[in-house]
Amino acid sequence: MMESQSGDAVEPTVLLVGTFDTKAVELASIRAAIERLDGSVITLDASVGGRSVEGAADIPADVVARAAGLTLAELGALERGTAVSAMQKGVEAKTLDLFERGQAHGVLCAAGAGAHLVAPAFQRLPLGVPKLIVTPLASGARVFEPFVGIRDVAIMHSVADIAGVNAVTEKIYAQAAGYIVGAVRAMAGVEGESPNGKPTVAVSMNGNTTAGVTEVRERMTELEFVAFHANGAGGRAMESLVAEGEFSAVLDYTTTELCGHEVGGLMDPGPDRMEGAGKAGLPQVLVPGCLDLITCGRPEEAEREFPGRVYYPHNPELTLVRLTADEMFRLGEVFARKANAARGPTAICVPMGGFSAPDRKGGLFWDPEADGAFVDALQAKLTGNVQLHLVDAHINEPSFVDVVVDSLRAMIARHTTAVAREGGVVNVNR
Amino acid sequence: MMESQSGDAVEPTVLLVGTFDTKAVELASIRAAIERLDGSVITLDASVGGRSVEGAADIPADVVARAAGLTLAELGALERGTAVSAMQKGVEAKTLDLFERGQAHGVLCAAGAGAHLVAPAFQRLPLGVPKLIVTPLASGARVFEPFVGIRDVAIMHSVADIAGVNAVTEKIYAQAAGYIVGAVRAMAGVEGESPNGKPTVAVSMNGNTTAGVTEVRERMTELEFVAFHANGAGGRAMESLVAEGEFSAVLDYTTTELCGHEVGGLMDPGPDRMEGAGKAGLPQVLVPGCLDLITCGRPEEAEREFPGRVYYPHNPELTLVRLTADEMFRLGEVFARKANAARGPTAICVPMGGFSAPDRKGGLFWDPEADGAFVDALQAKLTGNVQLHLVDAHINEPSFVDVVVDSLRAMIARHTTAVAREGGVVNVNR
Known part of the structure; x- marks a missing residue:
């Protein structure tokens, strides 16, 4: 009944x-x-x-x-x-x-x-x-x-x-x-609250960032993470549930879908990606996970659409395409604009040792100049209310995860304090 | 329980x-x-x-x-x-x-x-x-x-x-x-027998042949028809269930998937299409429904893959492509080979007034020479045990449906007689 x-x-x-x-x-x-x-x-x-x-x-x-x-x-x-x-x-x-x-x-x-x-x-x-x-x-x-x-x-x-x-x-x-x-x-019997009473945090993930995200989850046992696959549909689903008030914070570890919208490929989440948490005033940590690449189809399709690039075969159906310094500068501007617009505590953690599995020293996508262009744009455009951490480590390395964990705890604490000061109620049970 | x-x-x-x-x-x-x-x-x-x-x-x-x-x-x-x-x-x-x-x-x-x-x-x-x-x-x-x-x-x-x-x-x-x-x-409570005890007949259909198939169903109320969409997957599903003994006869009204396998396009059912009923010795009636065409994707894809043809936009995503006399002669040979191999009573009904909605007098695909090449191949290759009816009507016209209905009743009756003569049991309840 x-x-x-x-x-x-x-x-x-x-x-x-x-x-x-x-x-x-x-x-x-x-x-x-x-x-x-x-x-x-x-x-x-x-x-x-x-x-x-x-x-x-x-x-x-x-x-x-x-x-x-x-x-x-x-x-x-x-x-x-x-x-x-x-x-x-x-x-x-x-x-x-x-x-x-x-x-x-x-x-x-x-x-x-x-x-x-x-x-x-x-x-x-x-x-x-x-x-x-x-x-x-x-x-x-x-x-x-x-x-x-x-x-x-x-x-x-x-x-x-x-x-x-x-x-x-x-x-x-x-x-x-x-x-x-x-x-x-x-x-009829399901409440839809967090089954263990922990605050629920949305996190974006894909195969390339699973190692880093898994390490975050294992360390932050005080939170319950809900993982969304950064493949276009997953990011849109996350944004939609953020807007519906399902989460108390967002860890946007895999923002590659922004490239899908700005540059191309198969994983376009639409224009509103990485905006929901900011609009809702939620605490958030942003990471340029796989922001060095777009995901295209079979190799011949990738080469037809984006000729003369460096390609990385993810599997027979999906090919990763390296972005250029120009494109990454543009993405840095977009990233900064969206972060600046956030109403809640926001930190950006950048893994200077590489944004994806192939983007690491000796890897096929390793290109510090292109990744540096992203950072240049960030530094030029970010306003004072966004924290920026440049970390000398790869996105899946424990020393990068250290900074992400600290930042997420700090943003949540700052949000809690701010809400308490405003006399609001902190909803830690969602 | x-x-x-x-x-x-x-x-x-x-x-x-x-x-x-x-x-x-x-x-x-x-x-x-x-x-x-x-x-x-x-x-x-x-x-x-x-x-x-x-x-x-x-x-x-x-x-x-x-x-x-x-x-x-x-x-x-x-x-x-x-x-x-x-x-x-x-x-x-x-x-x-x-x-x-x-x-x-x-x-x-x-x-x-x-x-x-x-x-x-x-x-x-x-x-x-x-x-x-x-x-x-x-x-x-x-x-x-x-x-x-x-x-x-x-x-x-x-x-x-x-x-x-x-x-x-x-x-x-x-x-x-x-x-x-x-x-x-x-x-747990579903038997899977025909819910009304009528013999169950598989029929292949698509948007182009719905009118004709619907008329058959309305006239043959003594049978229960199960309709399969002739889109590649539907034909394969039909063949598979025929092989599993789900049906007592087959009305293959829409055999266009043979073109998908022999010529190309999106609707390839694999090599075994139009063979299951014959192997099982079931009574069957075969119609070259939409055998004049293949189904491709968007117009630009159809033109790239099959340049210089006549095209018919089925909807924004699907484009029908007219086949040539050469291709239809080849399809006639395939059709005849598969019909000849059948172990059960088999009739072929050919609507000389056109095989599909656009293939009719004044229609975009009207090409009696190409359709005639299909018939030439049939007549050259068919062996004596297959009935061939050339009907001067369009595939969706009542006078064509008349012949299909008579043929299907005749094939079922012939099968019943043959099984009775062999001392077998006629399974009319499946």
Whole structure:
């Protein structure tokens, strides 16, 4: 049993989203499967065709269209791409509304192309709300991004099309019902606080910086670290959860995604990376981890896009490309601008012995002049409220970790003092 | 409660696979979450490092390595790629063994790069066995293929790395436990027979042939159709389930994937497409649906790979490319060879009014000479036991569907008679 906002006990309820104009039979079968497991269901019709099937869904297409400011007739008259965008907004509005009222506890979508329409709404729901998409599109060369974004979405490959109730699809529908009912039940008892009461700190990491980050974690046992993979999606997820207040500090050890945005390659986190903690006034330590490189695809792709560079094969699919002194000067300016804008205590620790695994004395990317250009820009642009530590060690060396650990403790202490002075409450339990 | 092979009632049991050398704490937390939901757990250690953590997993790494013919020391001495391949075999062997003995009813993997090692084993399990992979890799530009293959695998984006038990990962682990326990429980009651007792027929389909296939389904209500999307993965999934005996007939209405293998583009189903039904001796009807084209990526990619062709923009990401008379003659030979090899009743229906939506009189791909080359090759190469119907209609026209429906009924009847004559049992309930 779950508590609604009014305090009444309610059954775990699944919001089932699909296109009832073409898949009413299939969605009815899924609804029945959920109900056989004693789950409650609310259905929502995301059809864009502009007709509402009477009684097919609890939230019919015309109500969804109206949430996007359109009548069903207006929706039906739109060109398909525009209609999809409009309905997407309607599905999002109705979905968020249901969750804010506590009337649904998990979401399930079974669809073909409709999965693309529904996924953005699911991605708006908080972490920990079960979100399952069942679709034949989850296969082959299709990519995860449009389905999961930066959220804990689960996607199940339906093998066959969502068409009919037969010996194959029955197994798909029954599994989907079991997955979502099981997850909704399981989450009813989860609080989402730090399980051990320690302050929770976000940390950015990748294969190149794992050694250093692991050493930080082992030394700072007073904190609980949540690690995000610095691959574009990971950094965006971290920024998003920082903005939602999930963390009490940020250790941005692997800021290479800034290069992905400023220079290129596969790991662009968008323009807002390394800004969330500063905006939220959280204590933070910034490290130029892998800021000497961008990550590209196969060797031939890397050479086509960035000719005449030094390349480092990370694995057969990913090639690291060394950045130049000019690029690193520019990154230093960006780094300084973002650090200067921070409202909370901020320190930058720079490992002068190299920013990544190949960037070390004797390594393929070792280029003190280029790394020095980054430092020059920092020193030219940083304002007084940001601490800068230039450390004569490699990013994964214990003597560099020493400085990071001290800085993070100092920034957290400074933040605690500042909050106490302002009469605020220090939230050490998140 | 589920029945084991020996008839004893057993608790629903989840096989939990991961790398216990680096993630023992995280996997223990997931195990505990499953047990809180009254699920049983068997753990399997897929670590490739060559050391076994005493007591960490029920099936320790040395037992898994031994299933691949290696000692742990031998595994540890291998180059990483080779060690991963070896351990992959071991995980597969142990996983299949557990399922064949009825000792596990669903599988869960929580891992980083380890997810790639474990996924092939999960893909070997039958349709309807819940298979969930939780990983930060399920994001960004990564593709579904290595995780799902042609099976009903579900993948959940973990948002943060599987590292530590904290306010974020706790929500991920709890959801994962809920998903897999819920799905295993739900599947305990599912038989997997056709839910309405009708014979089940596999049919290949894509957007271009949906109209024709839908008309077939509406007319042949005595059959239950399972639709597979002709996009490479869908055709492979269909062939695989045909081989496993899931169907009593095949309507291969959309054989365009043969072009994907013979000519190129994005939708290569491998060399065995359109062979499974023939090998199994099933009645089948073959249609050259979209055999006039291949599917490529964005327009500029299509033009680079296949210059000087006629192109048809299917959507911004996919471009259809018209094939030439030479290519279609070659495809006719392949089509005939595969049809000739069939052991069961086989008919080919050719819509002379066009093989796809743009291949019709006045359409962008209309080219009777090229389509005629396909027919020439068929007529030259087909042997006597294959029926050939040349129909003066477009692939989605009712008069073409008439012939397909009659042919499919005739092939099924012929198969029924043949089986009865041989004293066999006609399996009409699958």
